[in-house]
Amino acid sequence: MSIKTSGLHHVTAIGGDPQRNAGFYLRTLGLRLVKTTVNFDDPGTYHLYYGDQSGKPGTLLTFFPRPDAPSGRIGTGQATTTAFSVPEQSIGWWKDHLADAGITTGRIANRAGEDVLTFRDPDGLQLALVAHPQGDPRDPWDNGHVPAEHAIRGLHSVTLSVTEEDATAEMFGELGLTFAGQDSNRLRFTAGEGGPGAMVDVLVTPGTPRGLVATGTVHHVAWRAPDETSQAAWREELVDRGVHVTSILDRQYFRSIYFREPGGTLLEIATDQPGFAVDEPLLELGRALKLPPWLEPDREQIERALPKLDIPGENNRVDRTGRS
Template sequence: MSISTSGLHHVTAIGGDPQRNADFYLRTLGLRLVKTTVNFDDPGTYHLYYGDRSGKPGTLMTFFPWKDAPSGRHGTGQATTTSFSVPEASIGWWKQHLEDAGVETSRVTNRDAEDVLTFRDPDGLELALVAHPQGDPREPWDNGHVPAEHAVRGLHSVTLSVNREEATAGMLTEGLGLGFANQDRNRFRFTAGEGGPGALVDVLVTPDAPSGLVAAGTVHHVAWRAPDEPTQAAWREELVDRGVQVTSILDRQYFRSIYFREPGGTLLEVATDEPGFGIDEPLLELGRALKLPPWLEPNREQIQAMLPKLELPDENNLERA
């Protein structure tokens, strides 16, 4: 593979009640809602994007929240843990903060020289906060609920659960251009570019685990970064030449996307860094209004009638943004 990714672009999961989802990710985790739109393939549901101040690639966690969605099953063939990067000295603060919010947490463990705190969101999605000993230079979003000195810096890594690692490892290294970093028993770590927070994926081998079922509380897909559309088009051609079944290039308004499955079953995406979330609303107003792509705009009234009401806290759009 002559083209390689620089790291994670976003992780997309299935949620339940959209208001509960927004309250948790905005207030408990302290992220910013950078875009309120709809699932372009099913516009009767929201697509909510959370991230840093401007929604930079590598900071994004997104959701399709269906209020009455059945619960999924965690297992092989899916991303089972989404990890966020926090400052090294903040794990203790986060443990107390989450417990004060009624969130049950694990004990703090140390893996690969990083402190890790695991917990679940209101729909059962497994999340982790990871403190990297070399730090993370990305600037946090400061919304008043989580002090900037403790705030999430962006995505740290994802964990893919598989029955066997060989074919998945081959896709990560030969299809995405990642490098093998290390092995800790049944956990294999791969890095994009120079590695570090936002450029990591762990492959967890659990031969006897059941297959996962994608529904509420599970990850739908994991997206990796491509710098621009020409690179993405060339990348797609290389994947097709390798025999990978890849979608056509799809317009997601804020980036362009291709999708394919790695051999272990997880749906992967390659998404462009451009054009970003500022193309249809100012930075100060990100996420405030429902945004639709041009091809759905004529149906705005019908779409809005199908969507449940969603109230955003004022701190999502602070004047100091």
């Protein structure tokens, strides 16, 4: 393809209770809630975006929290692990920190020269913290719960589970990703210059049951497009190749198209702009429920349908460097 992605934009998962979700990601993992809105396709459900200070593409894990939804099943045909990037010397600190928070972790493993610590969130979503040996230059969000020297820098990678790799690998090549190596049944592909935030692993597990997307699983994985013109060209090329792609959808903070890779995982291509400060100041991100213009007339009805959600005050704190 003539268009190539520079890396991950965000990962969206399905959670359970929104208050528990916010408490875990803000206080245990130390991320910032950069937008409190609703699922535009299901306005009775929150859409919570967690990331760095401003919610830059490549730092975002987002949730549709549905308290009454059934538990999902992790398996093939979905993204099965979402990994965050942390400083190389911080894995041991994180293991102790998560243990203090009552979170069970796996052993610290080394994979492709990177230290990896696996765990699950309160709804069972599979997560990992990965320390890249070349480091990660992205600035962390410092809300006081996780020291800045150990804090998450953004997304590291996602792992997709498939029963057969050829067609998935071919599509990633068409999206501009490069095959970067293989370790047993795990294949790694990188976007752009590679490194944290620009990697996807494809885990090949023939005979593994297909996953069920519900609470505790990933709904979709989004890749970056620099602008709407590039996204439109990308969509045209995908359609020409016989891929079923949605129309371009206005998500208020970016524009999106959706399609499935051959292994079954739902993918999205999302634009970098306009970003999360389009409807509220940077200092106030995530504090209030924001609705797009076409849902604003239904605000009263929507607010009545949503569970109560209290946002911790440190979500809008000024960090120790004096930056807001």
